[in-house]
Amino acid sequence: MRSAAQTxxxxxxxxxNPRELEASLLLQAAARLQSVHDDWDHDAPxxxxxxxxxxxxxxxxxxxxxxxxxxxxxxxxxLRQNVANIGIFVMNHTVSVMQNPKPxxxxxxxxxxxxxxxxxxxxx
Numbered sequence: 493m494r495s496a497a498q499t500x501x502x503x504x505x506x507x508x509n510p511r512e513l514e515a516s517l518l519l520q521a522a523a524r525l526q527s528v529h530d531d532w533d534h535d536a537p538x539x540x541x542x543x544x545x546x547x548x549x550x551x552x553x554x555x556x557x558x559x560x561x562x563x564x565x566x567x568x569x570x571l572r573q574n575v576a577n578i579g580i581f582v583m584n585h586t587v588s589v590m591q592n593p594k595p596x597x598x599x600x601x602x603x604x605x606x607x608x609x610x611x612x613x614x615x616x
Contacts, residue, residue, distance in 0.1 A: 514556075515609040521549040522605035525598045532595040542593055546586050549601060553582045578604060 524545040532538055557579040559565055560572040567575075582604060589597045 511612045515612040517552055518605040518609040518612070521545070521552050522602045522609070524548055525602045525605070529595045529598045529602070539593070543590075546590060549605070550583065550586050553579045557583075575608075578608070 528538060528542050528545050531541075557576055560567075560576040560579065565572055582601060585597070585600060589601075
């Protein structure tokens, strides 16, 4: 499995706009989680796919959290704080999903990624 950082580099070469890059990665993470959700009852190795999708999403959000806490980040402080708060929720919810995996728990992670991607692309 490719790490979020490897995917970030790969996509960065194809997309010059950082907002588009971040949106693309969020949509990719959402798609992975959605695929696990949709195949939950029909996929024998669902736990492995779930763990892979959650790990990818967690690594991606770790990058976002690190960026939001960087004092040199030019974004307004309030916006950085809001994104950081969402990132903390994502991390906490991921732990909850890992402790008691159920397909319906993936919805909030999928929706968060899609909504933020839409905002980054100016579709929100």
